[in-house]
Amino acid sequence: MSGRRAFKLAAGFCTAAVFVFAGVFVYRNTENKKDTQDDRSLDLVLESNELIIGLDTEFPPMGFVNESGEIVGFDIDLAQEVCDRLGVELVKQPLDWDYKEEYLYTGAIDCIWNGFSVTPERAAEMNLSDPYLKNTLIFVVTEQSTIKNMSDLKGKTVGVQSGSSAKEALEESYLASDINIRFFDDNLEMTNELKNNGIDAAFFDSIMAYYFLLSDNEQYYVLPDSLGEEEIAVAFRNDDYSLRNKVQEILYEMKSDGTLAEISKKWFGCDITIVR
Amino acid sequence: MTMLFITILFVSMITLFYYALRNETRQRIIKTGELNTVRQARQIDKYLSSGTDAICLACYSIDNMIREGRSQEEIRNYIFNQSAAVVNITSGNTKGLYGKIREDYITTTGWTPGPDFIPEERPWYIDARANIGRVAVVDPYIDANTGNVMISLSKTLCDAKSVIAMDLSLDYLQKITEDVASYSESDIELIIDRRYNVIAHSDRTQIGENYFAETGTLGKELVEKLRKTDADSFSLKYNGEEYIVYRAPAAEDWECISVYNATSVLGQMRKNFIFVIIAFFFVLCMQFVMAFNSSLETKHMRKLESDILEKENRIGEISKVAFRDALTGVGSHAALDEMADEIRNDIKNGNKSIAVLMMDINNLKYINDTCGHDKGDDYICGCCKMICDTFTHSPVFRIGGDEFVAVLRNTDYDNRAALVETLESDLDVSYNQTDKDPWERYSVSVGISDYTDGDKTLDDILKRADNEMYISKQKFRKKYGFYRKDEVNQ
Numbered sequence: 207m208s209g210r211r212a213f214k215l216a217a218g219f220c221t222a223a224v225f226v227f228a229g230v231f232v233y234r235n236t237e238n239k240k241d242t243q244d245d246r247s248l249d250l251v252l253e254s255n256e257l258i259i260g261l262d263t264e265f266p267p268m269g270f271v272n273e274s275g276e277i278v279g280f281d282i283d284l285a286q287e288v289c290d291r292l293g294v295e296l297v298k299q300p301l302d303w304d305y306k307e308e309y310l311y312t313g314a315i316d317c318i319w320n321g322f323s324v325t326p327e328r329a330a331e332m333n334l335s336d337p338y339l340k341n342t343l344i345f346v347v348t349e350q351s352t353i354k355n356m357s358d359l360k361g362k363t364v365g366v367q368s369g370s371s372a373k374e375a376l377e378e379s380y381l382a383s384d385i386n387i388r389f390f391d392d393n394l395e396m397t398n399e400l401k402n403n404g405i406d407a408a409f410f411d412s413i414m415a416y417y418f419l420l421s422d423n424e425q426y427y428v429l430p431d432s433l434g435e436e437e438i439a440v441a442f443r444n445d446d447y448s449l450r451n452k453v454q455e456i457l458y459e460m461k462s463d464g465t466l467a468e469i470s471k472k473w474f475g476c477d478i479t480i481v482r
Numbered sequence: 483m484t485m486l487f488i489t490i491l492f493v494s495m496i497t498l499f500y501y502a503l504r505n506e507t508r509q510r511i512i513k514t515g516e517l518n519t520v521r522q523a524r525q526i527d528k529y530l531s532s533g534t535d536a537i538c539l540a541c542y543s544i545d546n547m548i549r550e551g552r553s554q555e556e557i558r559n560y561i562f563n564q565s566a567a568v569v570n571i572t573s574g575n576t577k578g579l580y581g582k583i584r585e586d587y588i589t590t591t592g593w594t595p596g597p598d599f600i601p602e603e604r605p606w607y608i609d610a611r612a613n614i615g616r617v618a619v620v621d622p623y624i625d626a627n628t629g630n631v632m633i634s635l636s637k638t639l640c641d642a643k644s645v646i647a648m649d650l651s652l653d654y655l656q657k658i659t660e661d662v663a664s665y666s667e668s669d670i671e672l673i674i675d676r677r678y679n680v681i682a683h684s685d686r687t688q689i690g691e692n693y694f695a696e697t698g699t700l701g702k703e704l705v706e707k708l709r710k711t712d713a714d715s716f717s718l719k720y721n722g723e724e725y726i727v728y729r730a731p732a733a734e735d736w737e738c739i740s741v742y743n744a745t746s747v748l749g750q751m752r753k754n755f756i757f758v759i760i761a762f763f764f765v766l767c768m769q770f771v772m773a774f775n776s777s778l779e780t781k782h783m784r785k786l787e788s789d790i791l792e793k794e795n796r797i798g799e800i801s802k803v804a805f806r807d808a809l810t811g812v813g814s815h816a817a818l819d820e821m822a823d824e825i826r827n828d829i830k831n832g833n834k835s836i837a838v839l840m841m842d843i844n845n846l847k848y849i850n851d852t853c854g855h856d857k858g859d860d861y862i863c864g865c866c867k868m869i870c871d872t873f874t875h876s877p878v879f880r881i882g883g884d885e886f887v888a889v890l891r892n893t894d895y896d897n898r899a900a901l902v903e904t905l906e907s908d909l910d911v912s913y914n915q916t917d918k919d920p921w922e923r924y925s926v927s928v929g930i931s932d933y934t935d936g937d938k939t940l941d942d943i944l945k946r947a948d949n950e951m952y953i954s955k956q957k958f959r960k961k962y963g964f965y966r967k968d969e970v971n972q
Binding site: 461 | 538541608611614638640641694
């Protein structure tokens with residue numbers, strides 16, 4: 207009786223040991239794998255032979271309409287290269303920036319690829335790529351303006367693009383209660399309003415500012431303070447792991463072979479990408 | 483089955499123990515690496531921020547001067563004053579500020595630009611412009627005069643066209659790195675920037691290398707692994723060596739990296755593990771061989787046992803009903819058939835000392851008819867007893883109502899003549915006891931025959947014995963005639 211019990215105990219212990227053993231191995235092997243099963247996002251893109259990116263066509267130099275009416279920009283070049291390597295057609299779908307999430311989740315677009323800033327909320331509800339650029343949120347004023355730093359903004363009107371992460375950052379900052387915020391559908395409309403003195407300051411990305419300040423003949427001033435830095439990434443639907451991972455893999459490759467640096471140099475004069 | 487369980491238990495225990503130990507060792511190494519790199523990263527942050535703070539401060543003042551429309555001369559004076567302070571603050575790790583302010587290139591470092599120098603084409607200018615709003619950290623370069631790694635820190639001014647910059651020597655970081663390498667257990671300590679340029683390295687000759695651009699080096703392997711994982715620590719295999727890497731992020735996406743060559747430590751552990759496993763299986767094999775051997779022996783023993791058992795069974799079978807005459811208890815006809823097989827084998831094997839007795843009871847029918855079958859049975863038993871008492875070492879069979887056979891071998895065979903004589907005289911004595919009842923006066927005719935050449939079976943001998951018995955019966959009848967009624971009636 208006791209012998210049989212001991213045997214049963216030993217057998218039980220062995221089984222447990224085997225399970226622990228197997229568990230350790232399975233754990234070790236699956237540690238770094240993301241669940242890409244049952245996810246056909248990449249297959250669907252390959253089957254339809256097109257990757258539809260959603261973008262704001264008024265966001266130079268990331269994506270904008272040039273003189274000849276074509277949509278061009280840093281992000282367009284990047285997406286085009288990714289599509290070439292995927293072997294699919296790039297489809298550029300202009301969006302109303304306020305409704306970009308709806309476009310994504312109804313399947314009208316495969317991803318948002320247009321200077322899309324990473325915020326904790328966005329990271330929670332979407333599947334973001336690794337960040338590929340850094341961005342600073344800055345204030346720009348006209349040559350005649352007397353505003354020299356952020357404390358001079360009190361009681362003034364500040365423009366910001368609606369639906370942008372800049373808008374969220376501004377509304378959450380300590381300035382929010384002391385300033386009037388005006389919302390604009392796109393950045394070009396906002397800079398025009400700044401030129402016409404409709405607003406006292408424009409609040410936007412340094413990337414956008416780079417293009418705007420350098421391409422405009424008028425003199426503008428950047429305030430020395432900023433409301434912090436942001437990172438830019440590509441946004442996919444939450445479940446679309448296979449597509450996201452494939453695009454990320456191609457971005458890694460582009461970093462490796464220097465294509466990324468080339469595209470960055472074309473638009474910014476130097477390599478400002480932060481892809482690992 | 484039990485063996486299997488014990489094997490699995492043992493192997494899994496050893497393996498678990500091995501992994502636990504391995505993990506423990508790794509953790510210890512990682513912990514040391516973590517301490518070093520995190521401390522190092524903090525020093526980098528502090529050092530870099532001393533540079534970026536100096537730039538930001540200068541920037542703030544110059545921005546104001548530009549916005550206030552101050553003259554170029556005033557700004558130049560300010561930069562020179564500020565530069566002296568910056569050199570002081572950074573303990574001489576920078577030579578001073580320089581930059582493109584509005585239309586002019588201003589430098590406080592004492593370096594005179596050549597005629598083909600275009601500030602707008604310099605990396606510090608381009609990078610600053612592309613990073614409006616923050617301090618740009620330009621790719622490191624090696625100062626030709628001092629051999630130190632230098633980086634440029636630059637920032638765009640408020641007009642988005644002017645840029646102020648300074649060069650910062652990273653010799654201090656190199657010293658920190660060498661220091662850490664000297665007291666830590668790690669094999670390599672290094673700092674790389676976000677483009678995988680080596681900023682500082684425990685091996686000075688590696689400074690300024692770009693691991694990303696290399697192929698097939700440890701540095702390249704390291705970089706590829708760094709790109710692929712977010713983990714703070716990981717293992718790396720290169721050229722058959724096993725490394726444990728720890729990293730800590732620093733400012734500007736730089737990374738402090740500690741590389742520990744764990745080949746000898748983990749290798750020794752693995753060797754021990756493999757040795758234990760092999761030793762265990764060796765012992766197991768030995769056990770199997772031993773178990774197999776002993777099972778062979780047991781098999782052999784079993785066969786012997788079963789042989790014995792079979793023989794015993796055969797002996798036992800004789801005593802079974804079929805082989806035993808119900809009345810007298812001697813062998814039956816079936817038993818004689820069995821015996822015949824044995825005799826055939828004996829003959830075949832050259833064992834030919836065999837004699838067979840054929841015996842027939844006289845007067846049985848008479849006794850049965852006149853005294854009843856019960857008395858007849860008694861008569862049969864009595865005759866049988868006399869036969870058995872004579873041939874004590876030989877099997878006796880009753881093969882018919884009044885016929886008996888005895889097979890003589892060994893001692894009985896040797897003494898057959900005397901024994902037959904004894905039997906016949908005993909029978910004579912018994913038959914002549916005329917005072918007894920007829921069923922108690924035993925009488926048997928006996929015929930005997932030896933084995934002779936050419937005999938193959940018991941039957942061959944038996945036939946001759948039968949003839950002998952017949953002759954003997956004739957003699958008996960001649961001597962006594964048929965059973966006499968008068969004697970019965972007496």
